[in-house]
Amino acid sequence: MYKLSVAVSLFVVAFVSTLAWAQSASSPELPAGPVQAKATTACTECHDARIIVQQRLSKAAWTKEVDKMTKWGALVDPQDRDALIDYLSENFSVDKPEYVPERSRSSAAKKPTR
Amino acid sequence: MFSRRDFFRNMSATALVASAVNPLLSWATDAQIAIPGKEDLIVRSYRFYDLETPVEYFRAWLTPAEHFFVRNHMHEPSTIDPAQWKLSIGGEVEKPYTLTLAELSRLETHSVVNTLECAGNGRAFQNPKVPGVQWQKGAVSTGRFSGPRLHDLLQRAGVKSTGKHVMFRGLDEVPGKVPPFIRSVPIEKGMDSDTLVATHLNGAVLPKHNGFPARALTPGWIGAASCKWLTEIKVLEKEFEGNFMSPGYRMPNQPVKPGETVKPEDTHPVTALNVKSLISSPQDGSTSRSPNLHIQGVAWAGESDVTRVDVSTDGGNTWHTAELGKEHAHYAWRLFSYPWKAPKSGDYTIVSRATDSQGRTQPATPVWNPSGYLNNAIDQVKIHVQT
Numbered sequence: 090m091y092k093l094s095v096a097v098s099l100f101v102v103a104f105v106s107t108l109a110w111a112q113s114a115s116s117p118e119l120p121a122g123p124v125q126a127k128a129t130t131a132c133t134e135c136h137d138a139r140i141i142v143q144q145r146l147s148k149a150a151w152t153k154e155v156d157k158m159t160k161w162g163a164l165v166d167p168q169d170r171d172a173l174i175d176y177l178s179e180n181f182s183v184d185k186p187e188y189v190p191e192r193s194r195s196s197a198a199k200k201p202t203r
Numbered sequence: 204m205f206s207r208r209d210f211f212r213n214m215s216a217t218a219l220v221a222s223a224v225n226p227l228l229s230w231a232t233d234a235q236i237a238i239p240g241k242e243d244l245i246v247r248s249y250r251f252y253d254l255e256t257p258v259e260y261f262r263a264w265l266t267p268a269e270h271f272f273v274r275n276h277m278h279e280p281s282t283i284d285p286a287q288w289k290l291s292i293g294g295e296v297e298k299p300y301t302l303t304l305a306e307l308s309r310l311e312t313h314s315v316v317n318t319l320e321c322a323g324n325g326r327a328f329q330n331p332k333v334p335g336v337q338w339q340k341g342a343v344s345t346g347r348f349s350g351p352r353l354h355d356l357l358q359r360a361g362v363k364s365t366g367k368h369v370m371f372r373g374l375d376e377v378p379g380k381v382p383p384f385i386r387s388v389p390i391e392k393g394m395d396s397d398t399l400v401a402t403h404l405n406g407a408v409l410p411k412h413n414g415f416p417a418r419a420l421t422p423g424w425i426g427a428a429s430c431k432w433l434t435e436i437k438v439l440e441k442e443f444e445g446n447f448m449s450p451g452y453r454m455p456n457q458p459v460k461p462g463e464t465v466k467p468e469d470t471h472p473v474t475a476l477n478v479k480s481l482i483s484s485p486q487d488g489s490t491s492r493s494p495n496l497h498i499q500g501v502a503w504a505g506e507s508d509v510t511r512v513d514v515s516t517d518g519g520n521t522w523h524t525a526e527l528g529k530e531h532a533h534y535a536w537r538l539f540s541y542p543w544k545a546p547k548s549g550d551y552t553i554v555s556r557a558t559d560s561q562g563r564t565q566p567a568t569p570v571w572n573p574s575g576y577l578n579n580a581i582d583q584v585k586i587h588v589q590t
Contacts, residue, residue: 116249135378137250143337154334162379183332191246193238193254195269 117142124169124176131163131173141181143188148178240410242269247336251275252412256341261483261501264530264538265316266344268404273412274321274342276384276447280374280432288416290400294370294437297361304416308402310351315397315422316532318345318503322425322452322473325569325578331462333575340481340582345501345536348401348420354394356436362390366438369393371419371430386452387443388421388428392474397422397534400433422534423475423506425576427452448472454572461571476505477579478565480512480539480557487584494545494590498525500582503536504559511558512539518552519567519581525555545588554583 116137119129132141146154152174159165165173236246244254254273260266285304293299321342323335336342353369370387377383392398401420402409409415414431421428427447442448453470480502485491498516502509513522528538545551558564569578 135381137248139246140248140253140336143247144334145332146334147331150332150334161381188337191234191236192257193241193244193246194235195238195240195242 120180122176122180124172127166127169128173128176131165132158134164135162139188139190141177143190144181145183145185145187146178146181147183148174151178151181238412240269241273241412244270244272245339245341247338248275251278253336253338254412255338256344258340258481258483259486261341261481262499262538264345264528264535265405266346268346268407268410268413271344271346271404271410271413272319272321272342274323274336274426275412275431276375276427277378277381278376279411280376283374283411283415283432285416288434290417290433290436292356292360292436294439295363295366296357296438297363299360302356304402307351307400307417310355312349312403313352313396313399314347314349315399315420316345316347316535317420317422318343318476318501318534318536319426319429320476320479320503322427322576323574325580326575328569328578328580329571329575330569331571333573335575342426343481343503345503346404347406348399348422349403349406350399350401350417350420352396353398353400353419353436354396356400357394357438360438362394362438365440366390368439368442370435370437370439370443371433372435372437373414373418373430374432374434382446384430384447385443385445386427386430386447387439388419388424388474389442390438392421392424392428395422400436401429425452425473425476428474442472451574452576453574454576458570459572463573465573473576476503477577478502478504478507478509478557478559478561478563479579480509480555480565481582482553482555482584485553485584485586488586489584490587490589491545492589494547494588496543496545496586496588498541498543498553498555500525500539500555501536502527502539502555502557504557504561504563506534507559507561507563508533509537509557510560512537513556513558514539514541514543515554515556516543516545516551518583519554519556522556545590548588548590550585550587552583552585554581556581 247253252273252275256272260270288304290302324338324342327337327339368387372385375384399420402417417433418431419429452473455465482500484499502512512525514525515522525539525541556565565581569580
């Protein structure tokens with residue numbers, strides 16, 4: 090029984106890890122957090138997450154960005170604005186390590202899904 | 204009904220579980236991304252494309268189309284039918300008219316070798332950081348652009364004396380409520396004999412990512428002045444009023460302290476490029492097993508000419524004049540080279556600094572501004588020599 094549950098756990102970890110890797114090949118996901126889903130919906134309707142995850146900004150700068158993007162059509166409920174700003178400024182603050190981007194292949198088999 | 208939003212929500216839930224299991228995996232970066240026609244470029248953004256050329260591709264005077272950088276402000280036109288495409292010329296002119304691609308391609312063609320650089324190239328090195336595409340060194344490339352002169356198209360329409368600016372509108376597809384990407388240049392630049400409606404790059408039809416079937420080519424100026432997927436040219440009485448003219452693409456009139464806010468009335472449009480250089484070899488962070496190094500790079504100066512490039516192998520304490528390449532054209536970068544023998548094994552910081560015909564040279568550190576434009580600080584690479 091114990092062996093079985095270990096095997097199942099390993100399978101789940103392997104499966105989910107593969108899933109995460111596959112998604113990273115297409116677009117980096119926004120990090121886990123209380124407004125992750127709302128941030129994904131609001132931001133990635135128009136552009137992929139790369140443009141967010143490469144930024145390293147202060148809270149004041151993130152506030153300006155969120156308000157500009159809301160004016161430009163990002164669907165942010167006014168009740169969620171402050172939480173979204175907190176989420177972005179905590180995850181993509183100036184002290185975070187540099188984001189390392191991928192490179193293009195003109196005929197690679199792996200094609201982003203979004 | 205399963206909507207696009209539902210799809211994103213489900214993706215997010217999956218990612219939350221996945222990143223909880225192994226957060227490192229969500230930051231994996233060894234993936235390669237399929238982008239037809241663009242090989243080995245750094246993907247700053249996929250949707251929409253912002254693709255940076257790695258500096259090692261700057262060892263040739265002309266950048267091949269597959270390595271030519273891409274800066275898109277919004278989505279590329281989803282479909283362009285060359286048979287249906289039209290270019291209208293109107294506004295403050297006597298005889299507005301429209302051209303098909305077949306008619307455009309029958310006009311007299313002119314070629315300009317131009318170094319095209321995004322105004323935000325080098326933004327990533329600003330301190331404090333500023334928002335925007337975090338370009339490092341390679342939002343720049345050099346190509347031979349060909350097509351009719353804008354002057355000839357405007358002359359045929361007959362520009363009225365009230366016409367002071369030339370507006371370019373492209374077929375960019377606008378997401379959400381984002382303002383359209385429309386910009387203008389002063390009539391003097393529009394009528395310059397080197398300003399083109401370019402249809403070709405390096406002798407081949409413009410790649411779609413670089414503006415097929417036609418783009419403005421405003422030589423020596425920031426890339427944003429060379430609107431892609433051109434569909435309308437309109438002569439205006441005054442500068443176009445829109446987001447990408449103001450507050451976008453403007454610089455403070457006076458130097459500002461890093462982090463300072465600047466009022467819109469204290470800014471001016473960014474136009475011509477600065478004097479600048481990049482080291483294409485050796486590569487930053489590399490180790491050489493030989494003491495003999497061939498230091499190479501490129502240097503450009505917008506509408507001016509590069510007159511010299513100095514290279515330092517000791518972090519900028521002492522300087523040596525590099526040899527400039529034979530290939531030379533107004534608005535195009537010069538290749539430079541400097542052969543050097545490292546005196547002993549160790550770490551070295553190699554620096555390049557260009558000077559132009561106006562006597563301008565590169566600052567030691569980036570000149571900060573709120574949008575991170577025109578960073579032309581001296582370039583440097585750190586290497587290790589192990590013999």
